[in-house]
Amino acid sequence: MDRLPVTIAVSGLNNIDSPGPGIPVIRGLRESASLAPRIIGLAYDNLEPGAYMHELVDKTYKVPYPGEGVEPLLERIRYIHEREKIDVLIPNFDSELFTFMKSEALLKSWGISMFLPTLKQFEERHKTNLPAYGKKYSVHVPDSWSVTSHSDIYNLREKTEFPYVVKGKFYDAYIAYDMDQALLFFNKISAKWGLPIVIQEFVKGTEVNVIALGDGKGNTVGAVPMRKQYITDKGKAWGGITLDDPSMMELTHKIMAATKWRGGMELELIRTAKNELYLIEINPRLPAWVYLAVAAGQNLPEAMVKLALRQKVEPYTHYDVGKMFIRYSYDMICNLDAFEKLSTLGEL
Amino acid sequence: MKVKIKRSVALSDSGFVFDASTGDSYSLNPVGQEIMDLIKSGKSDVEIAGHMTTKFDVEASTFERYFYDFVVTLKQMQIVEENG
Numbered sequence: 001m002d003r004l005p006v007t008i009a010v011s012g013l014n015n016i017d018s019p020g021p022g023i024p025v026i027r028g029l030r031e032s033a034s035l036a037p038r039i040i041g042l043a044y045d046n047l048e049p050g051a052y053m054h055e056l057v058d059k060t061y062k063v064p065y066p067g068e069g070v071e072p073l074l075e076r077i078r079y080i081h082e083r084e085k086i087d088v089l090i091p092n093f094d095s096e097l098f099t100f101m102k103s104e105a106l107l108k109s110w111g112i113s114m115f116l117p118t119l120k121q122f123e124e125r126h127k128t129n130l131p132a133y134g135k136k137y138s139v140h141v142p143d144s145w146s147v148t149s150h151s152d153i154y155n156l157r158e159k160t161e162f163p164y165v166v167k168g169k170f171y172d173a174y175i176a177y178d179m180d181q182a183l184l185f186f187n188k189i190s191a192k193w194g195l196p197i198v199i200q201e202f203v204k205g206t207e208v209n210v211i212a213l214g215d216g217k218g219n220t221v222g223a224v225p226m227r228k229q230y231i232t233d234k235g236k237a238w239g240g241i242t243l244d245d246p247s248m249m250e251l252t253h254k255i256m257a258a259t260k261w262r263g264g265m266e267l268e269l270i271r272t273a274k275n276e277l278y279l280i281e282i283n284p285r286l287p288a289w290v291y292l293a294v295a296a297g298q299n300l301p302e303a304m305v306k307l308a309l310r311q312k313v314e315p316y317t318h319y320d321v322g323k324m325f326i327r328y329s330y331d332m333i334c335n336l337d338a339f340e341k342l343s344t345l346g347e348l
Numbered sequence: 349m350k351v352k353i354k355r356s357v358a359l360s361d362s363g364f365v366f367d368a369s370t371g372d373s374y375s376l377n378p379v380g381q382e383i384m385d386l387i388k389s390g391k392s393d394v395e396i397a398g399h400m401t402t403k404f405d406v407e408a409s410t411f412e413r414y415f416y417d418f419v420v421t422l423k424q425m426q427i428v429e430e431n432g
Contacts, residue, residue: 206370226371227370227371229371240371241371242371243368243369243370244356244368244369245369321368322358322366322368
């Protein structure tokens with residue numbers, strides 16, 4: 001079968017100790033039996049390793065941070081599109097998703113397809129909205145509160161007790177065991193990611209995750225449950241293993257069907273000693289461990305590109321149980337001229 | 349007493365135990381592996397004790413004590429469950 005030539009722009013090339021999903025997504029695309037992708041990397045920083053991984057990324061362009069505004073980013077995407085003729089764009093950062101979702105129709109008019117959640121789906125699963133989400137879709141969720149000041153945290157003393165989890169609106173989470181720690185984490189996270197901060201009831205148990213892809217009509221195109229075997233001090237998986245857990249799959253199908261989720265998703269769950277599953281977070285994109293799903297038999301990045309191109313995709317019904325990943329670091333050697341080129345010209 | 353290995357648990361020839369529902373894995377020594385094989389084949393505790401005390405130089409009461417400790421550990425780790 002001839003593979004379909006397709007130009008795919010991918011962000012999240014920061015394949016570091018707290019990795020973005022870009023490189024694992026690209027690995028999946030490179031292994032596609034039906035696509036022949038040309039990969040355009042979108043980098044926010046000169047030191048994003050993916051920009052220098054030429055066996056995976058054909059060409060990389062620097063792009064302005066979403067925080068600099070929508071217009072500069074779109075202007076840059078248009079510039080790249082004029083040169084590369086992008087067919088599909090896969091944004092991999094939570095912080096850039098809102099901008100791309102708002103611009104989906106415009107990008108489509110240029111000929112760039114994406115397969116993202118709707119704004120309603122994106123907003124409704126926000127950490128700050130999780131209690132309402134749990135109620136609406138009959139899913140166990142921990143209590144959580146959105147706070148914007150120290151006094152808000154003091155006021156929580158009547159509603160909950162320590163320990164609780166202090167979370168940033170996009171990234172970072174710490175367990176606070178007393179008020180001093182809670183205030184410290186509030187300052188630390190808000191300085192980095194802004195407000196609000198979410199305070200979430202601590203649910204004791206084992207953290208398990210599901211990666212899934214929804215077709216936007218209520219169907220689950222693919223889903224793989226996993227348990228992190230070891231978690232780094234940054235809260236990221238060092239290793240993970242696929243599970244045979246019908247209850248996690250059932251919950252995933254239920255959420256997909258009820259929300260008609262469109263695009264990639266990661267469910268972060270806690271399994272309690274009573275064997276109950278608590279949903280603690282929904283990440284609205286494919287996670288950095290997506291390549292485990294590919295290795296287990298579900299090439300979700302490939303399926304996502306096909307859905308973006310409005311091609312028919314048969315749902316995956318199987319994955320290998322007991323497939324593991326072990327994350328490692330690797331010192332890539334680069335010449336100064338490559339760094340210089342990306343730094344000065346914004347292209348590599 | 350009769351216990352059975354949980355459906356999601358796989359036992360390999362090398363004594364490696366893997367629970368596919370939790371992702372937990374364990375390593376057994378040869379004696380532990382032999383007992384697990386006997387449990388897997390559906391033997392009762394009396395049958396397992398008979399087999400082991402015949403094969404190894406061990407008092408029935410001593411074996412019984414270690415065997416029950418072992419089974420309690422297996423239950424705590426949710427590798428086995430009561431059978432009937």
